[in-house]
Amino acid sequence: MKLTLKIWRQKHANDKGKLVDYNVDINPEMSFLEMLDDLNEKLAERGEEPIAFDHDCREGICGTCNLYINGRPHGPIRTTTCQLHMRHFHEGESIVIEPWRARSFPVVKDLIVDRSAFDRIVQAGGYISVNTGSAPDANEIPIPKQIADEAFNSAACIACGACVAACKNASAMLFVGAQISKFALVPQGKAEKKIRAEKMVAQMDAEGFGACTNTGACSAECPVEISMTNIARLNREYIGAKLTSDNV
Amino acid sequence: MSWITQTLTSTIGRKLVMALTGLFLVSFLFVHLSGNFLIFRADGGRAFNEYSQFMSSAGIVRVLEIIMVLGFAIHIYTSFVLTRRNQKARPQGYAFSQPSANSSWFSRNMGLSGSLVLIFLLLHLRTFWYTYKFGDIPTVTYEGTEYKDMAYLVKTVFQQEWWLSIFYVIIMVLLSFHLMHGFGSAFQTLGIRHKKYTPLIEKIGIAIAILVPAGFAAFPIYFLLTR
Numbered sequence: 237m238k239l240t241l242k243i244w245r246q247k248h249a250n251d252k253g254k255l256v257d258y259n260v261d262i263n264p265e266m267s268f269l270e271m272l273d274d275l276n277e278k279l280a281e282r283g284e285e286p287i288a289f290d291h292d293c294r295e296g297i298c299g300t301c302n303l304y305i306n307g308r309p310h311g312p313i314r315t316t317t318c319q320l321h322m323r324h325f326h327e328g329e330s331i332v333i334e335p336w337r338a339r340s341f342p343v344v345k346d347l348i349v350d351r352s353a354f355d356r357i358v359q360a361g362g363y364i365s366v367n368t369g370s371a372p373d374a375n376e377i378p379i380p381k382q383i384a385d386e387a388f389n390s391a392a393c394i395a396c397g398a399c400v401a402a403c404k405n406a407s408a409m410l411f412v413g414a415q416i417s418k419f420a421l422v423p424q425g426k427a428e429k430k431i432r433a434e435k436m437v438a439q440m441d442a443e444g445f446g447a448c449t450n451t452g453a454c455s456a457e458c459p460v461e462i463s464m465t466n467i468a469r470l471n472r473e474y475i476g477a478k479l480t481s482d483n484v
Numbered sequence: 485m486s487w488i489t490q491t492l493t494s495t496i497g498r499k500l501v502m503a504l505t506g507l508f509l510v511s512f513l514f515v516h517l518s519g520n521f522l523i524f525r526a527d528g529g530r531a532f533n534e535y536s537q538f539m540s541s542a543g544i545v546r547v548l549e550i551i552m553v554l555g556f557a558i559h560i561y562t563s564f565v566l567t568r569r570n571q572k573a574r575p576q577g578y579a580f581s582q583p584s585a586n587s588s589w590f591s592r593n594m595g596l597s598g599s600l601v602l603i604f605l606l607l608h609l610r611t612f613w614y615t616y617k618f619g620d621i622p623t624v625t626y627e628g629t630e631y632k633d634m635a636y637l638v639k640t641v642f643q644q645e646w647w648l649s650i651f652y653v654i655i656m657v658l659l660s661f662h663l664m665h666g667f668g669s670a671f672q673t674l675g676i677r678h679k680k681y682t683p684l685i686e687k688i689g690i691a692i693a694i695l696v697p698a699g700f701a702a703f704p705i706y707f708l709l710t711r
């Protein structure tokens with residue numbers, strides 16, 4: 237299968253960067269990242285600098301792989317880049333591969349961006365600060381299955397950043413919404429829900445992410461299908477916290 | 485910063501302001517439209533002229549007018565602040581992007597539809613509000629009281645300045661686009677999302693986005709057709 241890859245090459249954070257064409261002939265059974273591995277081996281053989289891209293588990297669970305492929309985060313199907321296979325492309329196709337684009341996700345090299353802004357948002361309040369001790373007995377705190385499932389759906393966020401990449405405003409509302417929701421829904425997280433919403437939103441804004449226009453692009457591209465309900469809940473939690481918390 | 489300014493200048497706070505002013509402006513559209521329909525009464529424009537007189541003189545309307553102007557000003561100001569922030573959040577764009585794969589055109593172009601509505605508003609105020617207040621327009625007398633003949637002004641403007649009438653109709657399509665996304669979006673911004681109500685809110689949003697601009701477009705279309 238012959239393809240033309242147009243890949244973003246950028247030597248370092250301050251380099252201007254540009255798209256470079258690579259003609260490859262690959263096995264359609266390959267995964268997207270295997271194709272890049274294959275290309276990198278060939279580049280190394282030719283003495284050229286291999287393409288830097290992020291990846292870790294290659295099982296769709298860690299959220300490290302993040303490529304903007306043909307105009308969409310993680311490519312044409314709803315999955316992580318590592319779970320994308322070349323059978324979703326056709327012979328002779330041109331594929332544009334770019335890094336996530338957001339002020340808060342600066343490019344480190346080639347296709348790798350620095351997503352530590354997400355970590356700082358989580359550090360601002362995405363935790364429960366009581367000493368939890370050893371694991372409690374199952375069912376010690378009764379939580380209806382429906383609510384447990386909802387919280388679990390929010391907790392499924394792998395922080396890949398596709399939401400930010402897809403959003404026309406580079407907004408992190410879906411990510412933060414998921415972080416807020418997984419705690420706000422269950423009793424363990426309720427105690428600190430106001431201060432959490434206030435601090436996480438303040439950090440989100442300080443990082444320079446855009447505001448939410450409710451286009452829904454984030455949720456439509458999310459590989460783990462985090463729903464727009466999380467953003468509505470974030471709005472509710474934040475406004476509620478601001479109106480009723482004791483933090484002046 | 486006090487907690488109030490902190491809240492209102494946060495991204496979510498600004499969106500809250502957008503949503504509240506946006507929904508308020510929708511309510512204004514309803515009032516404006518229902519009053520305008522008086523021009524279709526077959527009474528030689530009397531009801532419409534009396535209504536126009538009332539709208540430009542009653543004290544309570546003055547208060548509402550100030551609130552409405554504030555509503556517009558705050559909505560527009562906040563839209564600029566947000567749009568600028570959102571642009572700055574992505575200083576370098578993608579070489580190739582397919583936004584229509586994941587979102588609607590209406591939702592991505594609120595700034596465009598809003599700005600065109602703004603240009604329209606200024607022109608609209610100049611054509612009718614300014615002329616009514618300060619311009620030289622004929623008067624009519626009903627039972628001894630003199631009224632400015634607003635019905636005549638509307639009719640002649642739409643009939644003679646046909647290009648303006650067509651512009652009005654085009655802008656109503658853009659207002660429709662603005663509301664197509666805006667109405668439902670405002671509820672999401674307010675945190676109102678529920679299995680029972682959200683599908684209904686979205687349907688109401690689409691109905692409003694079609695019927696209200698269609699209602700406004702009916703005036704220029706009617707007068708164009710009866711030239």
Ligand code: HEM
Binds near residue numbers: 505
């Ligand atoms: C009759 C006039 C108008 C009505 C009824 C209206 C209504 C609305 C509503 C309901 C929203 C949704 C708020 C939300 O997403 O929470 C909205 C958003 C918006 N409006 Fe308007 N609007 C009007 C005029 C304007 C004007 C004149 C402008 C700009 C010059 C404007 C710019 C915007 C923008 C940019 C947004 C999207 C903000 C964002 O989510 O990023 N609107 N409008």
Ligand code: FES
Binds near residue numbers: 291292295301316318
């Ligand atoms: S590499 Fe872990 S999700 Fe793709």
